[in-house]
Amino acid sequence: MSRIGRKPITIPSGVEVQIGEHNIVQVKGPKGQLSQQFNNDLTLKQENGTITVIRPDDEREHRSLHGLTRSLLNNMVVGVTEGFKKNLEIQGVGFRATIDGQTLVLNVGYSHPVRMTPAEGVMFAVDGPTKVIVSGSDKQRVGEEAARIRRVRPPEPYKGKGIRYEGEYVRRKAGKTGKAK
Numbered sequence: 001m002s003r004i005g006r007k008p009i010t011i012p013s014g015v016e017v018q019i020g021e022h023n024i025v026q027v028k029g030p031k032g033q034l035s036q037q038f039n040n041d042l043t044l045k046q047e048n049g050t051i052t053v054i055r056p057d058d059e060r061e062h063r064s065l066h067g068l069t070r071s072l073l074n075n076m077v078v079g080v081t082e083g084f085k086k087n088l089e090i091q092g093v094g095f096r097a098t099i100d101g102q103t104l105v106l107n108v109g110y111s112h113p114v115r116m117t118p119a120e121g122v123m124f125a126v127d128g129p130t131k132v133i134v135s136g137s138d139k140q141r142v143g144e145e146a147a148r149i150r151r152v153r154p155p156e157p158y159k160g161k162g163i164r165y166e167g168e169y170v171r172r173k174a175g176k177t178g179k180a181k
Contacts, residue, residue, distance in 0.1 A: 003067075004066075004067040004070055004071060005053055005055065005066030005067040005069070005070045007070065008050040008051065008052045009050060009051040009052075009070065009073055009074050009077055010049060010050050011046075011049050011050065011051065011077060012077070012081055014029060014030055014081070015027065015028065015029040015077060015080060015081060016028040016029075017046060017051060017077070019044050019046055019051075022037060022040055023037060023038040023039065023040055023042065023044055024036070024037045024038075025037075025038065025044065025073065025076070027076045027077055027079075027080050028080065029077075029079075029080025029081050029137075030080065030081065031079065031080050031081065031082070031083045031137045032079075032080055032121060032137040033080065034076045034079060034080060034137060034138060036072065036076065038069050038072070038073075039065050039069065041055070041056055041061075041062060041065070042054065042055055042056070042062070042065060042066065042069055043055075043056070044069075044073075051073060053066060053069050053070045053073065075139045078139075079136075079137040079138055079139055080137050083135055083136060083137050084135065084136060084137070084138075084139045084142045085133055085134060085135035085136075085142065086133075086134045086135075086142055086143065086145075086146035086165065086166075087131065087132070087133055087134075087165070087166035088131070088132040088133075088134065088146060088149055088150060088163055088164065088165060088166065089130060089131060089163070089164055089165075089166055089168075090106075090108065090129075090130040090131070090132065090162075090163050091130070091155070091160055091161055091162065091164065092108065092109060092153075092159075092161035092162065093161075094107065094109070095107060095108045095109060095130065095153075095161070096129035096130060097126050097129065097130070097131075097132050098126060098129075099124060099125070099126050100115075102117065102118060102123075102124070103115050103116065103117050104116045104117075104118070104124040104126075104132065104149070106149070106152055106153075106163075108152060108153040108162070108163065109153065109161070110153075114152050116148070116149060116152075118134075118145060119141055119144070119145055120141075121136050121137060121138055121141055122134060122135070122136040122138075122141050122142060122145045123135050123136060124145075131166075132149060132163075134146045134149065146165070149163060150163045150164065150165065155168070155170040157170065157171060157172055157173040158172070158173055158175055160172060
């Protein structure tokens with residue numbers, strides 16, 4: 001039995017969870033509102049301030065969906081209460097980021113600044129010229145936006161210049177060696 005799938009999800013105060021027909025779950029909290037549809041084979045039971053996910057049998061598909069559904073539900077509850085954030089670092093001489101309204105402006109070595117607008121429910125913030133913070137209530141959207149920013153200039157292996165996640169290790173390569181005589 002799935003260890004993750006068996007764990008009940010506690011609903012904190014100030015959070016409303018509605019489980020509708022066809023396993024459509026809506027979660028409302030102080031940081032926003034999220035909704036998602038889950039597989040109809042699984043049973044979502046809400047009682048005494050907790051949600052439990054129950055699978056009908058031990059088929060391979062149901063076992064794989066059991067833990068996934070519980071994790072996605074938990075991420076929705078955590079997202080509307082605390083929110084999620086990803087930190088990005090910019091490394092390189094003259095590389096920097098600024099905010100213009102809600103638009104993120106990246107100067108990362110191209111002939112022009114790169115302008116990026118956030119997806120719905122996601123916010124960009126700049127902490128100094130070389131730190132970008134992507135935050136929001138939907139974990140998947142936050143991760144996608146952070147990856148989209150990183151794709152503008154991924155870190156290269158020779159000098160390490162580019163945009164990377166905070167704490168990401170970039171494997172460095174040795175450069176060319178001189179011609180042997």
